[in-house]
Amino acid sequence: MLKLTTLEIAKIVSAELIGSAEVVVSGSVETDSRKVAAGSLFVAKPGEETDGHLFIENAIANGAVAALVERQVPGDIPQLLVSDVVVAMGVLAKYVVAEVKSKGKLQVVGVTGSNGKTTTKNMLGNILSKFGPTVSPQESFNNEVGAPYSMLQINEDTAFLVVELGAGGLGSIRYLAQMCQPDIGIELKVGLAHAGEFGGIENTQKIKAELVEELSTDALALLNADDAYVMQMKTMTKARVLTFGTQSDSSYFASQISGSIDGTSFLFHSPNKEPKKVQLKILGEHHVFNAMAALATADQLNLDLDIAIQTIDAMPLAERWRMELHHRADGLTVINDAYNASPDSMKAALQTLAELGRQTGKKTVAVLGEMAELGEYSINEHDAMGRIAVRLNLGQLVVIGAGAKLIHMGATQEGSWDGESKYFEQISEGEQYLREMLTGDEIVLVKSSKSANLRYLGDALLEENK
Structure with a gap:
């Protein structure tokens, strides 16, 4: 995270500061006391099974220099008292991203969709890290806790931030999009995942569309042209729109798609460039869309496509228990x-x-x-x-x-x-x-x-x- 004093953090999140105003948080922001290291800010998040307030002493022992709390607890480090630590964490993440973006270097890529978010996020993280310091969630950190946790890993040197935006109901993706303000927003698919929870596929579409609705006029919306619900989002955004799919009228498209026990291959067509062969180790032709989204993002960031393709060709499976x-x-x-x-x-x-x-x-x-x-x-x-x-x-x-x-x-x-x-x-x-x-x-x-x-x-x- 950015180096901030406890007074600065208190002002950002509207906290009551208990203790020194001059302590500098120079390490990470952690909700798990076991991951705390020297200089960390510990977020004492109440949970369903336990309560982070019970682990402040552990956090201090591991190097925490301040704690974000909902009630004052014993401990000899400054405490930032708020009514809701998760909300405060989001406010802090929004500030940190905006502050780093204001320096003009950071590019933020937001990814959402009923399927494929994690694989696409992993591909993007691998590609972008070849071209500069990159922060990308290691797991499916895509909710109101996990997404800001990932955002708070950036610092002044970060060139790329990948944010996975998971849907938790109406307003959930809008909340995260406003927090990270993506330069590129990727819409992968609107499907029946969570449709029962959200009240139908039309409501799922509304929630997923919140990402492109929050994009600025300077941003780019990358839409899956093979998904009718996604393509309806063209009229829902102020951003520039490009598409990816399997038809040649898409901005980026795949042809000669082939799958085998060794992986999935296709030809990747991009504007004003010769088609390039992609050979994924990942099983399943549906992953072609994830790869196209990642490669189109790299191309729009003016990164070397050959290096991007070599990178995802070399990737093993996305994550544990996924194909x-x-x-x-x-x-x-x-x-x-x-x-x-x-x-x-x-x-x-x-x-x-x-x-x-x-x-x-x-x-x-x-x-x-x-x-x-x-x-x-x-x-x-x-x-x-x-x-x-x-x-x-x-x-x-x-x-x-x-x-x-x-x-x-x-x-x-x-x-x-x-x-x-x-x-x-x-x-x-x-x-x-x-x-x-x-x-x-x-x-x-x-x-x-x-x-x-x-x-x-x-x-x-x-x-x-x-």
Whole structure:
């Protein structure tokens, strides 16, 4: 973070300062006392299971020089007393970003979308770090706590800041966009993820559009031309608009898209340049859109596209449990993609599985769990996913968990399957069946929302039967 005195911070966040006004915060801003280092500001955030105020002594022992608190607690460091530390953290982040931007060097890229945010954020972080000091969230820090936490990692030398803007309801993305004021805003997709929570896909679109609505006339909106809901945002922004997609009338577009067990390749077309080959190690043709968004951003920042492409070509998988590919010693291939699931991402993962099966000749096995937060869409979307599995001619469907049972029912009603779809209420039952059924000559996809906990089953399948 920028070096600020406790008095300066108190004025910025409208805090009552208890203690010295002259102490300088020269380190990071942390909500976890275990991550505190010399010079840090510790944010004593109350949580569902614990309370940061209980860990101020730990923070002091680790080097904290000041604390942002909601109530005064014992401790020999200055305390900045506010009514809500999360709100104060956001105010401080907004100040720090604006202050660094005023120096004229910092470029801020904001990313939102129902799917693909984390992969795109990772690609951007890797690319931009090749060209200057870059701050990009290490995890999915995309809410009212995580996003400002990431913003507060910047300093005077930071050239690029990547912000992932997650949706938490109407106004949530606007709040974060006003905080970081992106120079480039990327809209990846409006899908059914969280549609149940938000009250329909139209409301999801309204929330996602808050990013482009907050862009200034000097900013750029990068829109996915293949998504009709995203393209409606062209009229919702004051910013300049460019598009990316699979059709040649997009500003940036991909052609010759091809997927294999080794990754995904395509030709990247950009304005006034020769097409360039991209060869991702990441599985799934849906990641082409994430790559295009990252490369278009690099191009608009006047960065070397060849270096940008080399960088994402060399990237491993996005993050843990996201299309994570493993090969067991006996030949079994496991794709663990059970960190998140929406109808769009599950369909894309199933299509990838089917294509890999055709290419390798291996039997395809889809292990599917619940897609959470679909609300009124849940019945139809789970039923439809089972029918999609049949139409893709997958070798075996294994459905686990009561919330996912309709996937199994949809599959059995769609086709003349005889045992190709199995349903188990408990993960342990599903694992036992899989261990008895798998021979090593299969490709297994494990896909569900995080709450279904199938990611641990994916890990367990990497261990051969004893």
